[in-house]
Amino acid sequence: MRIAVGGFHHETNTFAPSKADLAAFTTPGGWPALCRGEQLFAATAGINLPVTGFVEAARAAGHTPLPLVWGNATPSNVVTEEAYETIVGQMLEDLARIEAPDALYLDLHGAMVTEHLEDGEGELLARVRTLVGDKLPVIVSFDLHANITPEMVALSDGLVGFRTYPHVDMAATGARSFRFLKRLLEQGDLTHKAFRQIPFLIPLTAGCTMIEPAKSLYNHLGKLERAHGCELSFACGFAPADIYHCGPAVVAYGPNQAAVDDAADALEADVLAAEAAFGSRIYSPEEAVTFAKEEARILGKTIVMADTQDNPGAGGNGDTNGLLRALVERQASGAVLGLLIDPESAAQAHHLGEGGVGRFRLGGKSGLPGHAPFETDALVVKLGDGAFTCTGPFYEGARMQLGPMALLQTGGVQVVVASRKTQAADQEMFRCLGVEPADRPIVALKSSVHFRAHFQPIAGAVIVVAAPGPNPVDHLKLDYKRLRPGVRLMPGGPLSA
Numbered sequence: 338m339r340i341a342v343g344g345f346h347h348e349t350n351t352f353a354p355s356k357a358d359l360a361a362f363t364t365p366g367g368w369p370a371l372c373r374g375e376q377l378f379a380a381t382a383g384i385n386l387p388v389t390g391f392v393e394a395a396r397a398a399g400h401t402p403l404p405l406v407w408g409n410a411t412p413s414n415v416v417t418e419e420a421y422e423t424i425v426g427q428m429l430e431d432l433a434r435i436e437a438p439d440a441l442y443l444d445l446h447g448a449m450v451t452e453h454l455e456d457g458e459g460e461l462l463a464r465v466r467t468l469v470g471d472k473l474p475v476i477v478s479f480d481l482h483a484n485i486t487p488e489m490v491a492l493s494d495g496l497v498g499f500r501t502y503p504h505v506d507m508a509a510t511g512a513r514s515f516r517f518l519k520r521l522l523e524q525g526d527l528t529h530k531a532f533r534q535i536p537f538l539i540p541l542t543a544g545c546t547m548i549e550p551a552k553s554l555y556n557h558l559g560k561l562e563r564a565h566g567c568e569l570s571f572a573c574g575f576a577p578a579d580i581y582h583c584g585p586a587v588v589a590y591g592p593n594q595a596a597v598d599d600a601a602d603a604l605e606a607d608v609l610a611a612e613a614a615f616g617s618r619i620y621s622p623e624e625a626v627t628f629a630k631e632e633a634r635i636l637g638k639t640i641v642m643a644d645t646q647d648n649p650g651a652g653g654n655g656d657t658n659g660l661l662r663a664l665v666e667r668q669a670s671g672a673v674l675g676l677l678i679d680p681e682s683a684a685q686a687h688h689l690g691e692g693g694v695g696r697f698r699l700g701g702k703s704g705l706p707g708h709a710p711f712e713t714d715a716l717v718v719k720l721g722d723g724a725f726t727c728t729g730p731f732y733e734g735a736r737m738q739l740g741p742m743a744l745l746q747t748g749g750v751q752v753v754v755a756s757r758k759t760q761a762a763d764q765e766m767f768r769c770l771g772v773e774p775a776d777r778p779i780v781a782l783k784s785s786v787h788f789r790a791h792f793q794p795i796a797g798a799v800i801v802v803a804a805p806g807p808n809p810v811d812h813l814k815l816d817y818k819r820l821r822p823g824v825r826l827m828p829g830g831p832l833s834a
């Protein structure tokens with residue numbers, strides 16, 4: 338088979354401070370920069386990405402992937418119309434150039450909102466269908482945080498979702514998408530589909546598959562697949578998106594309508610039964626620091642804090658400083674926080690040099706209401722160029738280019754400053770500046786869940802902290818206007834309208 342392969346990722350938090358413009362896709366950061374043609378294969382090789390898993394599986398089975406375009410930007414507010422139209426334009430141009438492909442595989446996120454569209458992926462698939470017609474098999478892999486729309490289901494032949502959060506199975510999902518395509522073409526028994534939307538939003542930190550209830554839900558999903566002879570996916574959705582189809586959903590594919598309906602109903606029932614369990618203890622910054630200092634002392638192990646409300650992986654800019662202030666004010670000696678995304682402070686540190694001391698204005702520069710830089714004297718402990726390769730299970734193989742970095746110390750607290758926005762989900766982000774996270778009593782991370790893949794094994798405890806930021810763990814604080822009626826904003830909480 339000759340299989341056209343492309344990808345376009347964005348997870349849109351419509352409440353976040355900054356938009357994703359074309360530069361957000363063309364500048365390399367945690368993932369490769371926008372790439373096209375043969376460069377797509379080189380740029381994504383060896384990385385835990387869906388496209389990589391699909392291409393490897395297809396080639397191993399003797400098929401030929403044909404590259405289109407692949408692009409990703411860090412989660413943020415909407416994708417600009419210019420960025421969307423440029424990348425989709427390239428995608429369709431490249432697809433039109435391929436003569437009679439046997440199938441199309443797209444590596445999409447599934448939660449893209451643009452300046453001009455509520456459903457970026459649905460519109461992309463509609464344009465693909467206009468170009469290639471209804472006959473070409475179109476298989477899409479999607480993130481566990483997709484907000485799946487009826488259009489995405491209707492316009493594709495298969496939606497195949499991640500089953501882990503932290504997403505350690507991105508490449509595996511790509512490989513599974515290839516097996517889906519193979520089964521569809523060889524056995525022809527995945528032609529019926531079912532789609533169920535779940536009527537409550539799941540907080541990001543509660544969807545982690547290393548803890549309950551998501552752990553058991555995804556385990557059971559595999560059993561339901563085997564019992565019903567179907568392919569199943571469950572997306573937890575991405576809650577901070579004020580769109581009509583925001584929220585979790587179930588999709589099923591199988592040999593007949595009764596089988597897929599039964600399988601989808603069974604999985605939907607599992608999720609509904611777990612609603613009350615999708616909640617977890619959230620600490621204020623002050624409570625968190627007090628708890629962590631004491632717990633680290635008792636356990637003699639690292640206490641890891643998730644500064645979830647400023648998670649760049651959920652649209653934050655990674656520059657709020659509420660938790661940093663609490664660590665400094667409460668004298669959490671030995672603690673380290675990262676990554677604070679602040680190119681200005683990184684440049685200042687490089688200007689001062691290692692061992693230099695200066696007056697810094699740390700973070701708080703995104704223009705979020707109520708946020709301001711944290712003015713403090715700090716020592717430049719170590720400098721770096723932000724180029725290193727990740728080794729943890731989530732970012733495995735990712736060749737980071739985070740720009741000038743610096744390890745600063747204020748009071749007894751250290752902070753890892755980087756120039757380009759990336760989620761703190763890999764220990765190499767600290768080691769590149771000489772910090773071994775396991776040696777620290779407290780490690781505070783701008784991440785919601787992905788960090789757990791690499792940091793949970795060294796942690797005496799992991800706690801979730803609600804320091805000020807644009808990604809509230811409590812969705813009741815978000816002003817939804819477009820969400821469809823009948824959706825509960827929190828598990829067991831009040832309705833959207």
Ligand SMILES: [Zn+2]
Binds near residue numbers: 480481482504
């Ligand atoms: Zn995700």
